[in-house]
Amino acid sequence: MPSRPVAPLWRWTLPLAVGATMVGAWALASATDQFPRGTVPAPAAVARAFVTELRSGRLFDDVVASLYRVSVGFVIACAAAIPAGLALGRFAAARAAFLPWVNFFRTLSPIAWIPFAIIWFGIGDPPAIFLIFLATFFQVTLATLGASAGVPRVYYRVAADLGLSGRQVLLEVTLPAILPQLLVALRVAIGVAWMVVVAAEMIAVRSGLGFLIIDARNALRMDLVVVGMITIGAIGIGLDALFARLARAPMLRWGSER
Amino acid sequence: MTAAATQVPAMTLAGLGFSFGATAVLSNLDLEVYSGEVVACVGPSGCGKSTLLALLGGHLRPTRGTVTPTGASRTIYQDGGLYPWLTVAANVALGVPRTVDDRARAARVADWLARSGLVEFANHYPHQLSGGMRQRVELGRALVADTAVLLLDEPFSALDYQTRLSMRRELAATLAERPRTVVLVTHDIEEAVQLADRVVVLSARPATVRRVLTLPPGRPRAPNAPGVADAEQLILEELGLS
Numbered sequence: 369m370p371s372r373p374v375a376p377l378w379r380w381t382l383p384l385a386v387g388a389t390m391v392g393a394w395a396l397a398s399a400t401d402q403f404p405r406g407t408v409p410a411p412a413a414v415a416r417a418f419v420t421e422l423r424s425g426r427l428f429d430d431v432v433a434s435l436y437r438v439s440v441g442f443v444i445a446c447a448a449a450i451p452a453g454l455a456l457g458r459f460a461a462a463r464a465a466f467l468p469w470v471n472f473f474r475t476l477s478p479i480a481w482i483p484f485a486i487i488w489f490g491i492g493d494p495p496a497i498f499l500i501f502l503a504t505f506f507q508v509t510l511a512t513l514g515a516s517a518g519v520p521r522v523y524y525r526v527a528a529d530l531g532l533s534g535r536q537v538l539l540e541v542t543l544p545a546i547l548p549q550l551l552v553a554l555r556v557a558i559g560v561a562w563m564v565v566v567a568a569e570m571i572a573v574r575s576g577l578g579f580l581i582i583d584a585r586n587a588l589r590m591d592l593v594v595v596g597m598i599t600i601g602a603i604g605i606g607l608d609a610l611f612a613r614l615a616r617a618p619m620l621r622w623g624s625e626r
Numbered sequence: 627m628t629a630a631a632t633q634v635p636a637m638t639l640a641g642l643g644f645s646f647g648a649t650a651v652l653s654n655l656d657l658e659v660y661s662g663e664v665v666a667c668v669g670p671s672g673c674g675k676s677t678l679l680a681l682l683g684g685h686l687r688p689t690r691g692t693v694t695p696t697g698a699s700r701t702i703y704q705d706g707g708l709y710p711w712l713t714v715a716a717n718v719a720l721g722v723p724r725t726v727d728d729r730a731r732a733a734r735v736a737d738w739l740a741r742s743g744l745v746e747f748a749n750h751y752p753h754q755l756s757g758g759m760r761q762r763v764e765l766g767r768a769l770v771a772d773t774a775v776l777l778l779d780e781p782f783s784a785l786d787y788q789t790r791l792s793m794r795r796e797l798a799a800t801l802a803e804r805p806r807t808v809v810l811v812t813h814d815i816e817e818a819v820q821l822a823d824r825v826v827v828l829s830a831r832p833a834t835v836r837r838v839l840t841l842p843p844g845r846p847r848a849p850n851a852p853g854v855a856d857a858e859q860l861i862l863e864e865l866g867l868s
Contacts, residue, residue, distance in 0.1 A: 618751065
């Protein structure tokens with residue numbers, strides 16, 4: 369049996385309390401020299417580095433660079449994956465031919481493609497965008513296929529009664545019917561894309577949050593590494609919240625409430 | 627006056643048969659449905675009642691025989707026929723033919739919402755409504771099209787008893803106001819006898835017509851109306867349930 373929902377006030381204060389406790393424990397461990405020297409920076413050092421990075425504008429530039437790569441790769445992947453998933457759902461022969469390969473490539477870590485990404489696209493945005501595309505495309509294709517297979521047949525019978533054309537059925541029935549389930553898949557996929565961009569930036573580019581971390585490590589600036597980690601986590605939460613909010617739109621809420 | 631009295635055929639099923647692969651569902655089914663009458667089809671569970679309706683609605687093609695004509699019709703489904711991403715008003719508006727201009731469409735929707743007492747729910751979504759309200763919206767979407775034929779696939783079976791009774795009355799009143807040819811598929815013998823001019827009893831699969839009962843005029847019939855109990859008894863006997 370599911371437990372009672374948490375009151376709105378607690379929804380904010382509980383995670384903040386957990387975060388404060390973790391930072392407190394971290395500060396205490398640092399102040400009492402519990403960590404080997406130079407391995408874990410003190411919270412105060414991280415806070416100072418954070419302010420310095422913000423003031424210099426470098427942190428902002430890195431965030432923009434990472435978000436740009438994720439956005440472009442994610443949008444291109446979705447633009448290709450949603451029609452591909454719908455086509456696989458519609459045509460049994462296409463499904464038989466391509467589904468095993470979609471599963472094959474889906475299980476390959478995008479990180480494994482890094483050597484090819486660099487050889488094919490060089491250094492800069494394209495290899496990172498390519499890796500984001502790979503991280504997203506196969507997942508979203510499968511999710512679209514699954515969602516379209518689950519559309520109740522009665523919706524199509526109603527559409528036939530109403531005399532909707534093939535295009536109208538696609539735009540006015542299939543797409544809205546799969547949207548709630550698709551949004552859940554996109555929410556997962558954007559999280560994976562965000563993880564992959566950080567990995568890609570550690571190798572294939574000279575900007576972005578991944579590069580910030582690897583560059584800081586090379587300079588033994590562990591305070592900056594933590595600044596990068598906290599920023600990545602915070603943006604990850606923000607992206608997740610954005611998709612969660614989209615799923616609560618009135619025309620999509622039926623997917624979770626009915 | 628029941629439309630059966632006018633005897634103008636609206637639909638003719640001649641030697642109708644349908645199979646899913648090797649499984650015969652309907653076999654050699656002959657029936658004429660007259661313009662403006664309500665024909666209820668009852669039969670054992672799984673005998674092919676919904677398949678019959680799908681054939682009448684043009685969603686399936688007969689493997690044998692013919693259904694004529696297969697013109698415009700609207701079907702009300704047992705459950706889940708509304709689009710959950712559209713509001714009540716938008717669902718009803720979808721029923722209006724696309725050839726109708728926006729103003730006339732809005733007027734038809736507003737008229738239906740007012741008559742069905744759903745004005746204040748116009749911007750609600752189906753999952754925010756009760757089962758009875760949802761079926762009323764389904765009915766609205768089917769009726770605003772103003773097609774001559776309505777196909778009802780166990781439309782009230784998911785509703786509680788009281789709501790079912792009230793929905794039967796609403797349907798009968800709507801049909802009294804604007805007669806339409808209706809084929810109602812139901813497992814509820816009481817519903818069939820209360821609403822229909824004729825009741826077609828189907829056999830077990832592959833279904834064929836076992837018996838056609840003509841009921842006395844006037845619908846909806848009260849449970850104690852003349853002929854109702856006898857008709858129910860006859861149907862039960864035909865189904866081997868008495």
